[in-house]
Amino acid sequence: MSNTNNVREDRGTVPLSTSDNYKEFYSASCLLCPQHCKLRPGQSGRCHARVNREGKVVSSTYGEVAAWNVDPIEKKPLYHFYPGSSIFSVGGFGCNLSCSFCQNHEISQKHQVGRKVTPAQLAEQAQNSLGVCFTYSEPSMWFEMIRDTAPLVRAQGGKVVLVSNGTISPHFIEELIPWLDAINIDIKAFSEEFYQTYCGGKLAWVLDNVERLAGRVHLEITTLVIQGANDDSKEIGELAQWLHGLNVPLAWHLSAYHPAYRLAVPPTDRETLERLWNIAKEYLPYVYLGNVRGGDTTFCPQCGEAVIRREPVLVNRLEQGCCPKCRTAIFGVGML
Ligand code: SF4
Numbered sequence: 613m614s615n616t617n618n619v620r621e622d623r624g625t626v627p628l629s630t631s632d633n634y635k636e637f638y639s640a641s642c643l644l645c646p647q648h649c650k651l652r653p654g655q656s657g658r659c660h661a662r663v664n665r666e667g668k669v670v671s672s673t674y675g676e677v678a679a680w681n682v683d684p685i686e687k688k689p690l691y692h693f694y695p696g697s698s699i700f701s702v703g704g705f706g707c708n709l710s711c712s713f714c715q716n717h718e719i720s721q722k723h724q725v726g727r728k729v730t731p732a733q734l735a736e737q738a739q740n741s742l743g744v745c746f747t748y749s750e751p752s753m754w755f756e757m758i759r760d761t762a763p764l765v766r767a768q769g770g771k772v773v774l775v776s777n778g779t780i781s782p783h784f785i786e787e788l789i790p791w792l793d794a795i796n797i798d799i800k801a802f803s804e805e806f807y808q809t810y811c812g813g814k815l816a817w818v819l820d821n822v823e824r825l826a827g828r829v830h831l832e833i834t835t836l837v838i839q840g841a842n843d844d845s846k847e848i849g850e851l852a853q854w855l856h857g858l859n860v861p862l863a864w865h866l867s868a869y870h871p872a873y874r875l876a877v878p879p880t881d882r883e884t885l886e887r888l889w890n891i892a893k894e895y896l897p898y899v900y901l902g903n904v905r906g907g908d909t910t911f912c913p914q915c916g917e918a919v920i921r922r923e924p925v926l927v928n929r930l931e932q933g934c935c936p937k938c939r940t941a942i943f944g945v946g947m948l
Contacts, residue, residue, distance in 0.1 A: 626658040638667035644755060645780050646817045647707045658812070660723040660888060661706030661753035671756050673704045676726035679748045680717035682741055686922060688775050689865045689902055691910060692944030693794045693830050696926045699773060700738040703748030706755065708779050710812045711800065713875040720749040721873075731757065735764035743770030743793070752780040755788075762791035778818035785821055794830035794945065797822055801835070801842035802851035810841065810875075819854070830945050833843075834902070836882045837888060838869040848888045851896040861943035864892060867902030898943060914940035 638653045642662050649657035651664035655674060663672040681700040685694055707720035714720055728780075734757075739742040744765045746758055752772045762772045771793040778797040794824055799818055800811060807815045825831055833855065836845050848866075855864060866888050868880040885901045892899040901907025910920035912935035919935050921927045929936050933947045 624864045629703050638664070640664050640667050640669050642669040643781055644669075644784055645752065646814070647708050647779075656723070657708075658710070658720070659706040659708040659750070659753045662705065671721060672752070673706055673754060674724070674756055675728050675730060676704055677702060677729050678705045678724075678726050679703050680737070683745070684744060685745075685773075686908070686926070688745060688747065688773065688796050688832075689834060689867075689900070690773065690794055690796055690830075690832050690863075691865075691900060691908070691920070691922075692832065692863050692898065692942075692947065693773070694771070694946035695740055695920055695928055695944070697742040697946070698733065699742040699745045699771070700734075700740075701745040701747050701773060702734060703739075703746065703751065704754040705749060706753040707777070708752040708753060708813070709750070709777050712810050712873060713836065713869060713871075713877075714873045715870070716748055716834075717873040731761035731764055732930065735768060735770075738765050738770050739768060743771075743772055745773040745775065747773075747775035750779070752776055752784065752788075755780075755784055758788060758791070762788070777813070778821045779813050780821065782820070782824065785824060789825070789828055792829045794832070795825060796832045796834055796837070797825070798834050799851065801925065802854065803842065803845045806842055823858065826858045826862070831860065832863040832865065834865040834867055836867050836869050838875070838877055839880050839884055843880070843884050843888060845887065845891055849891045849894075852892040856895040861898075862896070863898040863900065863943070864896055865900045865902045866892065868904050870903065910942065912938060912940050914938050 617651050640651055642649045642657050653664050656663045661673045682698050683701045685697050685699050705719050705723045767773055772791050773794045775796045796874055804815045807813045866885055870879045882904055889899055897913035908922040909918050912919050915938040917935050917937040919929050930942055930947050934941050
């Protein structure tokens with residue numbers, strides 16, 4: 613990134629002209645995510661959430677809310693983190709990926725003017741629920757808002773949760789980790805080609821962050837299954853093995869795609885999800901189906917007892933976090 617201080621010292625007053633030299637002098641690389649956009653003055657990054665202002669890349673969405681709601685924690689989805697609770701959920705604009713199937717493209721793929729809030733106001737909104745969940749668009753694009761809000765929520769006893777695409781530079785995710793209680797990360801496919809073709813990102817960036825978070829923050833993974841694109845049995849089996857190889861407890865949500873944004877593929881059928889569920893279950897004890905009815909029950913990995921049912925209403929049968937039948941401890945936080 614350009615050193616603005618040096619520029620000011622060398623040139624005296626900051627010029628307001630936009631000569632080529634000026635443009636070159638003040639171009640700056642954004643380091644927040646591994647896309648590393650190189651921005652000319654006034655130019656926004658591919659996320660629509662960062663802009664070069666006088667040689668310095670800053671947030672252009674700080675304090676601007678695109679959407680907020682109080683949601684069941686299961687909707688994130690997080691099935692092993694305070695089941696049955698509600699959490700204040702909020703998101704800004706922008707995303708550093710451009711998935712052609714984005715289910716939230718109205719707020720992720722552009723920047724509109726949103727409702728203005730402060731971190732203190734977000735913390736206040738979070739008071740009557742489990743805490744705050746940064747979600748809907750890519751939360752790391754709202755890095756400064758998370759950094760400024762999380763300590764306030766923690767100070768009032770709340771939890772801090774992210775739902776992320778996992779594409780953030782190591783330095784910045786490390787800065788957030790001490791403030792995070794749980795995270796759901798999308799692994800959109802186990803294929804670099806998929807990430808390149810459909811998302812404009814890299815699988816390696818995401819896997820690197822999943823490894824970084826594993827065992828340090830409560831972790832659940834989501835894969836939106838698109839028929840013919842990322843539903844290959846071998847590929848899902850390899851991803852299941854990779855997740856198993858992390859050697860940490862986690863839950864994996866295989867969710868059904870519904871047509872959205874630019875992709876016109878038929879909705880994923882139940883048969884496909886169940887085929888992949890059967891493969892995943894060979895390696896992982898907690899695998900769920902999403903965006904379809906059924907497939908959301910937690911079974912004891914030891915005796916097979918249904919310990920948490922979620923339809924039509926949540927029924928938690930755990931006793932002190934354990935299966936009521938065989939006493940096996942069920943992975944999670946706040947599971948009582
Ligand atoms: S955060 Fe935005 S501007 Fe910065 S590198 Fe990523 S996509 Fe580019």
